[in-house]
């Protein structure tokens with residue numbers, strides 16, 4: 001949804017834009033093109049590996065971009081350190097990148113057999129997916145599978161995880177895939193997603209505290225925008241989209257921001273055909289009210 005992001009941000013020259021989830025720099029490169037010749041872009045990401053890819057991709061824009069190894073929830077501290085009071089636009093494209101899914105070796109995908117890590121930032125100490133599976137209470141696991149995975153068999157899976165870890169602690173992705181497949185039983189309807197999809201998504205959201213970080217960001221974002229500045233958020237999960245939707249409405253009622261999308265924008269059929277992972281994307285835009 002690159003064009004929707006560019007229009008949503010109202011990209012213009014001589015302004016600073018923030019891509020809070022820069023990933024491999026796809027949106028960032030498009031923003032730099034659109035705000036040429038002197039618009040600048042700050043890209044943030046928790047993952048130091050994808051930042052290296054972004055740095056290589058954005059190299060042609062030399063002095064017009066700056067990358068930060070940071071959570072977008074810490075944008076306020078970065079603005080302070082850089083001496084910039086506010087920016088013209090912020091975009092968040094939540095979730096994980098294709099690189100992380102396919103090539104990180106950190107267990108985001110259930111296709112191969114990789115260590116169950118799932119941290120976006122492996123340099124920071126923090127619980128991995130294996131740590132969570134091996135130590136969380138059954139109630140906590142059920143909550144994770146239910147809330148973050150919208151998994152109808154959350155309680156059953158939680159019990160099975162606890163029984164399995166008594167035999168052998170979780171270390172690799174295929175241990176979890178096998179457990180989910182056994183719990184699911186044989187057969188899967190045509191078009192139905194792999195039964196491990198929801199469980200893997202749930203663990204990733206829990207490991208990276210994705211909902212909490214988004215809530216922190218949304219608590220402060222209007223203060224980081226200049227009057228007329230734009231916020232664009234693309235979410236892929238109903239919990240995230242609900243948070244964004246409610247915040248945008250609350251800001252509008254408080255006279256802080258104006259919603260520019262009453263209903264979220266969704267990808268075209270052609271875009272989903274090209275990139276099936278985009279099928280659940282919802283994009284919302286708001287503008288900071290002029291003083």
Ligand SMILES: C[S@@+](CC[C@H](N)C(=O)[O-])C[C@H]1O[C@@H](n2cnc3c(N)ncnc32)[C@H](O)[C@@H]1O
Nearest residue numbers: 021023024025026027045046047071072093097
């Ligand atoms: C869907 S990808 C972004 C892709 C990017 N828009 C592009 O065009 O290449 C999401 C990225 O957000 C990053 N991420 C997730 N949570 C984050 C957070 N709290 N702060 C910073 N980056 C985060 C992930 O590491 C991942 O690289």
